[in-house]
Amino acid sequence: MQRETASQMINSMNRRQAMAIGGGIVLSSLITKPSLAQQANGEKDLIFHTTDPARNAEPALDKLVQSWITPNKHFYVRSHAPNPQIDPAAFKLKIEGLVRNPIEISLAELKQRFDQKTTTATLTCAGNRRNEHSKVKKVGGVPWMAGAIGNATWGGSALSDILKKAGVLENGKHVWFEGLDEIEKGGGIIPFGGSIPIEKAMADLESGSPGALLTTMMNGEALTPDHGAPLRMVVPGYVGARSVKWLGKIVVSDRPSPNHYLATAYKVVTKTDPIDWTESGPIYRFPINGAICTPAAKAAVSAGPVELTGYVLPSGSPGNSMKAVDLSIDSGRTWTRATMVGESKPFCWQLWKATVNVKADTKHISLRGTDNAGDFMPGRVKWNAKGYLKNSWYKLPIKVS
Numbered sequence: 449m450q451r452e453t454a455s456q457m458i459n460s461m462n463r464r465q466a467m468a469i470g471g472g473i474v475l476s477s478l479i480t481k482p483s484l485a486q487q488a489n490g491e492k493d494l495i496f497h498t499t500d501p502a503r504n505a506e507p508a509l510d511k512l513v514q515s516w517i518t519p520n521k522h523f524y525v526r527s528h529a530p531n532p533q534i535d536p537a538a539f540k541l542k543i544e545g546l547v548r549n550p551i552e553i554s555l556a557e558l559k560q561r562f563d564q565k566t567t568t569a570t571l572t573c574a575g576n577r578r579n580e581h582s583k584v585k586k587v588g589g590v591p592w593m594a595g596a597i598g599n600a601t602w603g604g605s606a607l608s609d610i611l612k613k614a615g616v617l618e619n620g621k622h623v624w625f626e627g628l629d630e631i632e633k634g635g636g637i638i639p640f641g642g643s644i645p646i647e648k649a650m651a652d653l654e655s656g657s658p659g660a661l662l663t664t665m666m667n668g669e670a671l672t673p674d675h676g677a678p679l680r681m682v683v684p685g686y687v688g689a690r691s692v693k694w695l696g697k698i699v700v701s702d703r704p705s706p707n708h709y710l711a712t713a714y715k716v717v718t719k720t721d722p723i724d725w726t727e728s729g730p731i732y733r734f735p736i737n738g739a740i741c742t743p744a745a746k747a748a749v750s751a752g753p754v755e756l757t758g759y760v761l762p763s764g765s766p767g768n769s770m771k772a773v774d775l776s777i778d779s780g781r782t783w784t785r786a787t788m789v790g791e792s793k794p795f796c797w798q799l800w801k802a803t804v805n806v807k808a809d810t811k812h813i814s815l816r817g818t819d820n821a822g823d824f825m826p827g828r829v830k831w832n833a834k835g836y837l838k839n840s841w842y843k844l845p846i847k848v849s
């Protein structure tokens with residue numbers, strides 16, 4: 449607090465005044481000490497697809513499945529613009545729209561006034577495994593391998609608690625989230641945003657069926673700028689895009705958000721030149737998916753037993769879990785059942801291991817999965833223009849010697 453005040457004081461002085469009291473070197477150290485630019489962003493052990501203007505990175509697959517909880521350094525980052533600079537001391541979240549009592553609340557008040565809860569949930573990008581789509585026909589966007597996924601314990605306030613306090617009006621049907629980032633789009637600047645239906649927003653976090661969490665903590669540590677500090681949404685069961693980072697505003701409305709990232713982008717559309725975004729609706733829940741994470745693609749193995757590990761994610765329906773995970777060395781003619789490893793929790797991935805007997809002529813190992821909501825990873829999925837929701841059998845190429 450003290451330092452924050454000092455920096456505000458210095459920032460409000462003009463340069464000459466500040467030079468007069470402290471000299472250039474002292475001035476710059478006074479300004480940069482508590483500088484928001486210097487906010488710790490956490491060490492990352494990721495493969496970066498881009499760093500400028502936005503950071504987009506995923507872990508190597510062998511690192512990804514070392515533990516059920518993904519350590520922050522191995523948690524993928526997907527951002528559309530540079531991390532915005534937000535002063536946590538001055539920050540206020542706004543809750544407005546179709547509510548009886550609009551709220552403007554600081555981070556400290558948010559923590560004091562609302563129960564602090566934790567929930568473990570998997571976050572995954574709708575574009576996870578996009579590079580496989582590109583092998584059929586090139587698609588734009590970050591060329592994700594299968595690492596745009598992670599499982600973390602998130603801490604913060606239940607969205608439902610805050611909305612109850614605000615008093616949602618009868619005609620409030622959708623909850624919009626707006627980020628504080630600045631994305632260059634079509635010659636202008638827009639924030640990242642989206643919305644979720646009111647039923648999802650109000651789902652009780654205690655019932656094992658978490659609705660949505662206004663998150664300040666990730667795996668017991670304060671959120672870092674990469675993951676949306678100081679405040680982000682986490683919407684368990686929904687594609688990552690609905691978990692808006694750097695959350696600045698919540699609006700209750702009678703309709704879905706008009707923000708580009710809900711109203712237009714993040715849809716499975718098949719026409720190109722031009723893309724017809726009206727072809728389908730926004731993606732909310734994530735579908736079942738999975739990947740073989742070890743051995744690495746194109747690894748040289750000997751004929752005989754080969755140990756495999758990986759993850760599967762049941763589709764994002766409440767209470768859902770994996771029913772079966774299978775592997776095939778003959779493109780699906782015969783299957784070997786995998787063993788589930790680690791915890792099974794709603795809205796969380798399931799790690800697995802299996803041993804398959806590869807033959808001298810085995811070229812691929814295929815993975816499929818089925819969940820208790822009746823969803824399964826299909827043999828094929830139709831190519832789509834943005835490369836979203838690639839969830840067909842995961843095919844690992846191997847070299848048998």
Ligand SMILES: Nc1nc2c(c(=O)[nH]1)N[C@H]1C(S)=C(S)[C@@H](COP(=O)(O)O)O[C@H]1N2
Pocket residue numbers: 523524525526527528529571572573574627628629640641674675676687688689690691692693694695
């Ligand atoms: N404000 C904002 N929120 C955002 C994004 C963004 O670019 N800006 N990216 C979204 C997408 S597409 C995903 S997959 C997740 C990624 O969260 P992570 O970077 O913490 O892994 O954040 C979502 N929230």
Ligand SMILES: [Mo]
Pocket residue numbers: 526572573574575688689
């Ligand atoms: Mo995403």
